Amino acid sequence: MEQTLNPLTQSKHKQLDSLFSEAESMTEPSSRDEIVGQIFRASKSICDEVVHYQDRQKLHRSEKLDHILTSRTWGFPIMLAMLGVIIWLTIAGANVPSSMLAETFGWLEGYITLGFQAIHAPDWLHGLLVLGLYRGISWVVSVMLPPMAIFFPAFALLENFGYLPRVAFNMDRLFKRSGGHGKQSLTMAMGFGCNAAAIMSTRIIESPRERMLAILTNNFVPCNGRWPTLILLSSLFMAAGVASGLQTFATAAIVMGMVLFGVVITLLVSWILSKTALKGVPTHYTLELPPYRRPKFWNTVIRATLDKSLFTLKRAVIVAAPAGVITWILANIFIGELSILEHIVAFLDPFARALGLDGFILMAFILGMPANEIVLPILMMGYLSTGAMTEVEDMAALKQIFLDHGWTWLTALNMMLFSLLHYPCGTTLINIYKETKSPKWTFLSFAIPTAMAIGVTFTVAQVARGMGWV
Amino acid sequence: MKYPSKEMPYRIALAGNPNTGKSTLFNTLTGLRQHTGNWPGKTVLCAEGEYRFQEKNYTVVDLPGTYSLYSNSADEEVARDYILFEQPDVTIVVLDATSLERNLNLALQVLEMSDRVVICLNMIDEAIRKGIRIHDQKLSSKLGVPVVKTSARDGKGINELKKIVTRVAEGRIQTRPYRIRYSEKIEEKIQSIQSQIENIFGDQLPSRWIALRLLDGERSMLNALKKRIPKEGAPDGANLKSPYPVEA
Structure with missing residues (x-):
C-alpha cells in the first residue's frame, strides 16, 4: 500500500507519526485512569442532580433474585433444572404433532402418486420427485418442526427474562479455572443458538488469546441445526428400555447429558490449549447483570418461531432438497453391481464401523458440511434410496428405517456424540476465517473438533464392543 | 456542515450499552424494512434499516452495544469508527433510564466526538415503576443536547424521537454538547x-x-x-x- 501513496499523504503520515510519539512522551501511566475517572465523576454529578429515587427499596428486587439464581449452592442446580425442563417440554410436546405431520404427509403422498399415474409420468420421475425429494422434505419437516417450535420460543423467553447473563456468571469460575475468559460462557451460550453467530459474538472478548480459545471451542455445544438430531435420536433409541411413563424423562436426561458433556469438553479443550498453544493468564473483566424483565410473551414466542424455527427449517429444506435429488441420483446410477452411493458408502464403511457408525452416517456428515440441519435428512434419504422404501407414516416407521440398517443404541449414541463434537459447519468456518484472518487457526478449528469426535466415538465403540454390551 | 440533498436519506446511528433496548428501538423505528449491512474492513454485522418520516428518508444503523468507545475490543472499534469517520447526521445514544449513571458514561464519550446527538432515555416505563424520576429538561440543559423519553417496546415516545431527530438532522436545533473539563x-x-x-x-x-x-x-x-x-x-x-x- 505504501508505494501508492502520493507525497501529500506521505507527509501527513509522517506528521501523524511524530504527533503520536510526541503524545506518547507526554503520556503518563495515570493519564488514562485520570481521563476515565473524570468521565465517571461527571456522570455521577449529573445524575445526582437529575435523578430522584422515590423508593430505593424497590431497586433491590433484582438483587434478591440474583442472590438465589447465582448463589454458590443453588446456581448450578437451578440452571440444570431450567435446562432439563425446557428439554423435557420439547420432547414431551413434540411427539404428537410430529406424528400428525408425518401422517398428513403420508396421506398427501398417496394423492400425489395418483396424480403422477394419471398423467402417465415415467417411473424415474416419480422416483426422483416423490420418493427422493418429497419424502425427504416430509421427514425433515415432521421430525424437525415440532421440537424447534417448542424449544426455541422457550429458550428465547428465558433469554429475554435476563437469565443468560446469570448462566454466564455461574459458569465464569469454571472458565477462569480452565484458562479462558469469563465471557467465553456468554459466547458459548450464544452457540446453543448458532455457532456461526457465536463466532461473531466472541468480539466481546478483548484479549486475542482468550478470544481464540472461545472461537476454537465454540462448536462443542449443540446449535439449532444439531438439537433436532440429538432430541430425535435420544427419543427413538436411548430411552427404549425405560418404563413407558418415564421415557420422556429418560430422553430429556440423555439430551441433557449430551449438553453437559459438550460443556465439559469445552472446558477441557480450553484448559489444554491454555496450557499449550495459547498460554497465558485470564484477564479480568466486569460482567454486568442486567435487570430482570418480564418478557413480552406472545411477541417473543412469535418472533422466535418466525426467526429461528422457520429459518432453520427453511435452511434445512432449501439445502436438503437438492441434496435429496443428488442422493437419489447417486443411488440410482449403477457402476457394476452397486450404485455410486453404495460405492461411496462401502468405501467409508470400514472406518465408520470402527467409530460405531456406518458408511451412510459418515457420508451424511460429510455431505452435511454446508449446514448441520441437513445431516439427518441426507441420512434418511440415503437409507430410503436403498430399497427400504418406507412411507412417511409415524415415528415408529422412522425407527424401523434405522433398525433395518442395523442400528443399535451404540449407533445412535455415537451419532449423537459425533454430531456434538465434529467440525463446525461451513458457515461457521467461513466466519472463523473472516474473524481470525488466519488459515492456520481456521484449520485448527476444523481439526480439533474432528479429532475429538473421532477419538471419543472410537473409544466408546471399542469399549462397548469389548465389554460385550452390543 | 453538510446537508444531504433531497434524495439522500439522513444517516442515523444508534449507540448505547448492551441491554438498553437499542435493538428493540431499531426494530420499532424501522419496522420490518430492515436488512443486515456489512461494513468494509470488518466482518462485523451492523443491522441497517430505513424509515420515512415527514416526507424524508432516514437510514438507521444499529451499532454494536458497548460500554465505552476506547477500542478495548473489536466491536467498540466498529462503533467508534462509525461515529468518528462515517459522521452520521444524528447519533442517537440510547440510555437505560433505570441505570442512568452507568449508561451516561457512554453518552458523555459520544458527546466528546459529535455535535449532532440526541439522547434517548429508553425503558422509561420501567424506571417509573421502580420509582425513579428523571428530570429530562434539566438533563437536556446539562448535556446541551435534546433528551427524549421513550419506551421502545411499547412504541411510546417514538414519534417525538423522530421529530427531534429530524430537527437535529436539519440543523434546526442548535446543540451545545457537554464537554468534560479535565485537570x-x-x-x-x-x-x-x-x-x-x-x-x-x-x-x-x-x-x-x-x-x-x-x-x-x-x-x-x-x-x-x-x-x-x-x-x-x-x-x-x-x-x-x-x-x-x-x-x-
Whole structure:
C-alpha cells in the first residue's frame, strides 16, 4: 500500500507519526485512569442532580433474585433444572404433532402418486420427485418442526427474562479455572443458538488469546441445526428400555447429558490449549447483570418461531432438497453391481464401523458440511434410496428405517456424540476465517473438533464392543 | 456542515450499552424494512434499516452495544469508527433510564466526538415503576443536547424521537454538547496536540477527542487515522464523499 501513496499523504503520515510519539512522551501511566475517572465523576454529578429515587427499596428486587439464581449452592442446580425442563417440554410436546405431520404427509403422498399415474409420468420421475425429494422434505419437516417450535420460543423467553447473563456468571469460575475468559460462557451460550453467530459474538472478548480459545471451542455445544438430531435420536433409541411413563424423562436426561458433556469438553479443550498453544493468564473483566424483565410473551414466542424455527427449517429444506435429488441420483446410477452411493458408502464403511457408525452416517456428515440441519435428512434419504422404501407414516416407521440398517443404541449414541463434537459447519468456518484472518487457526478449528469426535466415538465403540454390551 | 440533498436519506446511528433496548428501538423505528449491512474492513454485522418520516428518508444503523468507545475490543472499534469517520447526521445514544449513571458514561464519550446527538432515555416505563424520576429538561440543559423519553417496546415516545431527530438532522436545533473539563495538566497537553491535529485533518474530525485518545496512548487510533489519509490524497474525484478536506 505504501508505494501508492502520493507525497501529500506521505507527509501527513509522517506528521501523524511524530504527533503520536510526541503524545506518547507526554503520556503518563495515570493519564488514562485520570481521563476515565473524570468521565465517571461527571456522570455521577449529573445524575445526582437529575435523578430522584422515590423508593430505593424497590431497586433491590433484582438483587434478591440474583442472590438465589447465582448463589454458590443453588446456581448450578437451578440452571440444570431450567435446562432439563425446557428439554423435557420439547420432547414431551413434540411427539404428537410430529406424528400428525408425518401422517398428513403420508396421506398427501398417496394423492400425489395418483396424480403422477394419471398423467402417465415415467417411473424415474416419480422416483426422483416423490420418493427422493418429497419424502425427504416430509421427514425433515415432521421430525424437525415440532421440537424447534417448542424449544426455541422457550429458550428465547428465558433469554429475554435476563437469565443468560446469570448462566454466564455461574459458569465464569469454571472458565477462569480452565484458562479462558469469563465471557467465553456468554459466547458459548450464544452457540446453543448458532455457532456461526457465536463466532461473531466472541468480539466481546478483548484479549486475542482468550478470544481464540472461545472461537476454537465454540462448536462443542449443540446449535439449532444439531438439537433436532440429538432430541430425535435420544427419543427413538436411548430411552427404549425405560418404563413407558418415564421415557420422556429418560430422553430429556440423555439430551441433557449430551449438553453437559459438550460443556465439559469445552472446558477441557480450553484448559489444554491454555496450557499449550495459547498460554497465558485470564484477564479480568466486569460482567454486568442486567435487570430482570418480564418478557413480552406472545411477541417473543412469535418472533422466535418466525426467526429461528422457520429459518432453520427453511435452511434445512432449501439445502436438503437438492441434496435429496443428488442422493437419489447417486443411488440410482449403477457402476457394476452397486450404485455410486453404495460405492461411496462401502468405501467409508470400514472406518465408520470402527467409530460405531456406518458408511451412510459418515457420508451424511460429510455431505452435511454446508449446514448441520441437513445431516439427518441426507441420512434418511440415503437409507430410503436403498430399497427400504418406507412411507412417511409415524415415528415408529422412522425407527424401523434405522433398525433395518442395523442400528443399535451404540449407533445412535455415537451419532449423537459425533454430531456434538465434529467440525463446525461451513458457515461457521467461513466466519472463523473472516474473524481470525488466519488459515492456520481456521484449520485448527476444523481439526480439533474432528479429532475429538473421532477419538471419543472410537473409544466408546471399542469399549462397548469389548465389554460385550452390543 | 453538510446537508444531504433531497434524495439522500439522513444517516442515523444508534449507540448505547448492551441491554438498553437499542435493538428493540431499531426494530420499532424501522419496522420490518430492515436488512443486515456489512461494513468494509470488518466482518462485523451492523443491522441497517430505513424509515420515512415527514416526507424524508432516514437510514438507521444499529451499532454494536458497548460500554465505552476506547477500542478495548473489536466491536467498540466498529462503533467508534462509525461515529468518528462515517459522521452520521444524528447519533442517537440510547440510555437505560433505570441505570442512568452507568449508561451516561457512554453518552458523555459520544458527546466528546459529535455535535449532532440526541439522547434517548429508553425503558422509561420501567424506571417509573421502580420509582425513579428523571428530570429530562434539566438533563437536556446539562448535556446541551435534546433528551427524549421513550419506551421502545411499547412504541411510546417514538414519534417525538423522530421529530427531534429530524430537527437535529436539519440543523434546526442548535446543540451545545457537554464537554468534560479535565485537570489543568491534561488540558494543557490537549491544547498542544489539538492544534497539530487540526493541521492535518482540518475541522472535519473532533480534534479534542483525538488528542485525548493519543494521550491515552491508543495505538489502534493512530492506525485508524492513517487508513483514512490515503483517501484524502487520491487525485481523482473518487473522494468527493470523503469527509476530509483536500487541503489541510
